[in-house]
Amino acid sequence: MKNRDLIPFCDSCFNDLDTIFKHLTPEEKAKVDKDKVCNSYKRGNIVYHEGSRTNGFYCVNAGVVKILKTGIDGREQIIAFAKKGDIIGFRSILSNELACSSAKVINDAVLCFIPGETLIDLVKTNGNFSMALMQQTCKELGEANSFITDIAQKTVRERLAEVLLHLKDIFDLDDDLVLQILLTREELANIVGTATESVIRLLSEFKHDKLIDLNGRKIKILNVKQLEKISNAFN
Amino acid sequence: MKNRDLIPFCDSCFNDLDTIFKHLTPEEKAKVDKDKVCNSYKRGNIVYHEGSRTNGFYCVNAGVVKILKTGIDGREQIIAFAKKGDIIGFRSILSNELACSSAKVINDAVLCFIPGETLIDLVKTNGNFSMALMQQTCKELGEANSFITDIAQKTVRERLAEVLLHLKDIFDLDDDLVLQILLTREELANIVGTATESVIRLLSEFKHDKLIDLNGRKIKILNVKQLEKISNAFN
DNA sequence: CGTGTGATTGACGCCTGTCAACGTCTGTGG
DNA sequence: CCACAGACGTTGACAGGCGTCAATCACACG
Numbered sequence: 001m002k003n004r005d006l007i008p009f010c011d012s013c014f015n016d017l018d019t020i021f022k023h024l025t026p027e028e029k030a031k032v033d034k035d036k037v038c039n040s041y042k043r044g045n046i047v048y049h050e051g052s053r054t055n056g057f058y059c060v061n062a063g064v065v066k067i068l069k070t071g072i073d074g075r076e077q078i079i080a081f082a083k084k085g086d087i088i089g090f091r092s093i094l095s096n097e098l099a100c101s102s103a104k105v106i107n108d109a110v111l112c113f114i115p116g117e118t119l120i121d122l123v124k125t126n127g128n129f130s131m132a133l134m135q136q137t138c139k140e141l142g143e144a145n146s147f148i149t150d151i152a153q154k155t156v157r158e159r160l161a162e163v164l165l166h167l168k169d170i171f172d173l174d175d176d177l178v179l180q181i182l183l184t185r186e187e188l189a190n191i192v193g194t195a196t197e198s199v200i201r202l203l204s205e206f207k208h209d210k211l212i213d214l215n216g217r218k219i220k221i222l223n224v225k226q227l228e229k230i231s232n233a234f235n
Numbered sequence: 236m237k238n239r240d241l242i243p244f245c246d247s248c249f250n251d252l253d254t255i256f257k258h259l260t261p262e263e264k265a266k267v268d269k270d271k272v273c274n275s276y277k278r279g280n281i282v283y284h285e286g287s288r289t290n291g292f293y294c295v296n297a298g299v300v301k302i303l304k305t306g307i308d309g310r311e312q313i314i315a316f317a318k319k320g321d322i323i324g325f326r327s328i329l330s331n332e333l334a335c336s337s338a339k340v341i342n343d344a345v346l347c348f349i350p351g352e353t354l355i356d357l358v359k360t361n362g363n364f365s366m367a368l369m370q371q372t373c374k375e376l377g378e379a380n381s382f383i384t385d386i387a388q389k390t391v392r393e394r395l396a397e398v399l400l401h402l403k404d405i406f407d408l409d410d411d412l413v414l415q416i417l418l419t420r421e422e423l424a425n426i427v428g429t430a431t432e433s434v435i436r437l438l439s440e441f442k443h444d445k446l447i448d449l450n451g452r453k454i455k456i457l458n459v460k461q462l463e464k465i466s467n468a469f470n
Numbered sequence: 471c472g473t474g475t476g477a478t479t480g481a482c483g484c485c486t487g488t489c490a491a492c493g494t495c496t497g498t499g500g
Numbered sequence: 501c502c503a504c505a506g507a508c509g510t511t512g513a514c515a516g517g518c519g520t521c522a523a524t525c526a527c528a529c530g
Contacts, residue, residue, distance in 0.1 A: 069384040072467060077384040094366070095373035101380060123366060127359030131329070134358065134365070137372045138330035144379035145336060149304040149312040151386050152428025156486070185509065193387025195487050200510060216495095216509095232307060391518070420477065430519050435478060451477095451527095 017085040023129040038112045047103035056115045057090040063109025076190040162231035182217040252320040258364040273347045282338035291350045292325040298344025311425040391429045397466035417452040
C-alpha cells in the first residue's frame, strides 16, 4: 500500500508545471523538498478522512485522487478531483479545522506529504506564494458557488451533460475522443448528485442520441456542441 | 441611493468586532481608513454585478447584503449573506477574475469601499492578515462544499429546516423567538434552491406542526430540536 | 380606487429516487 | 476447469416529491 522509500521525481512539480510551488525561491524549494515524505497509494486507498485532524497537506505527483464528502447514510458526494501538480488537504491546515472532506485514490497515485508548519511558514513569509494560494482557493470557491447554482436549478440530465464536459476539461480526451478518466457509474452519480440508475439511463439516452459512445467505463465524447446545449452552459 | 458624504463610524469594524481588520497595525488601519469611500444603499440596490470587473471590495458597516448568482432564466441562487463587519467582493480582486456573483442589498446598508490595491498590498506585506483572510476563504469553501452535499442529497423539506436554523445562527432571534431577518418567500426559495410555492407549502406545514410560527415575513422559531431532526444535521 | 407585488392554494404531471430482478465480468478456491 | 461469490451494470415497475401553471387573496402605494 505505501512505500516509504519512494523518491518520486518532483522537479516537474517545482519547475515545469503551473503549480503553486513555482512561486518559491530555490531555498524554499529545497526546504520543501527536504521536508516532504512521499508514498504510493493504490485505487481505493484513503489519503485522509473527513473529520480527522491532519498535520500537513499533499501534492499529487502521479495518479488521480477524488475529494468527497460523506452525506446521508454514507452516500458520497464527490467535490473535486486532484491530479499531477495539484495540492490537496491544505484547507484544514490553514483554517485550523478538522478535515471537512475525505480524499480517496481513483487511479494508483504517488503523493508527497508536506508538513503543515512548512506551509504556514511559506504563507506568512512569501507574499507571492500566499497570493497564489489565495487565488487558487478563491477560484475553487467560485467554482463551488457555480456548482451550487447548477445543482439547485438544473435537472439531472443537464448536470450530467455538464459533468461530462467538465471531466473532459480536467482529464482531456485521447485521439479516439475517449475520456481519459475511468469512473464507475456510481462515481459519476456521486458527482452529479443523483442515483446510479439515473446516470445509467441518461448515459444510454446520450448514446442513443449519438452524443457519446460507451464501452464499459470508457466514455467517448462525440458531440460537444450538443452536450453544451443540453447542459445549458452559461459559465 | 448613494450618499458620498457619508462618514460612518468604522471604529467597531477596526477594533471591537472580530473582523479581519483587527490583524492590521495602527498604521495600516489609518491607511485603509484614508483609502475607503463609504456609501449608503437602499433595499434592492445592486452593490456589484456578476460578470463585471471590480476594482475594490466592500466592508459592511450596517445593514444586510445578499450574495447571489443568476442561473437559468434569471433565477437567483442566494449563496451567502453579509452583515456588519463582513467583507464582500474580495474574491474576484484576489483571483483577478470578473465578479462571479452579484451583491444586492436586503436591509438598507452602509458599505465602505476599499480599493483593490490596498487589499493586495496588505496580503503581500502582512502575513497575519493574509492568514486570516485565507482562513476566512477556506471556511467559506468548506461551507460551500457542505452545501453542495446537502443540496445534492437532501429533500427540499430537510433543506428548508436547515436553512431556517442557519439563518437563526447568522441573524439570531429576538426575545420573542422571531428570526431577525425578513425575507420574501421567493428569497427563501432562492436559498433553499426550490420553487416559491414549495417553500410556502412547507412553511405552512412546519407551522401546523408547531415548529415555527408565521406572521407575514416574520418567522418565529419554536422548536429547534425538531427542526434539527428534520434537517438531518450532521454538520 | 386601481395597480402591482407578494402570498397562498389547488390541480396536474413529470422527473427522479427506490426497489427488485437479472445480466456480466472478474477473481478465488476447490 | 468449474462453481461461486462479489462488485458492477442494466432494465423495468412504481410511487411520490416537487416544479409548473393558473386563479385568488392580501396588502401597500400613488
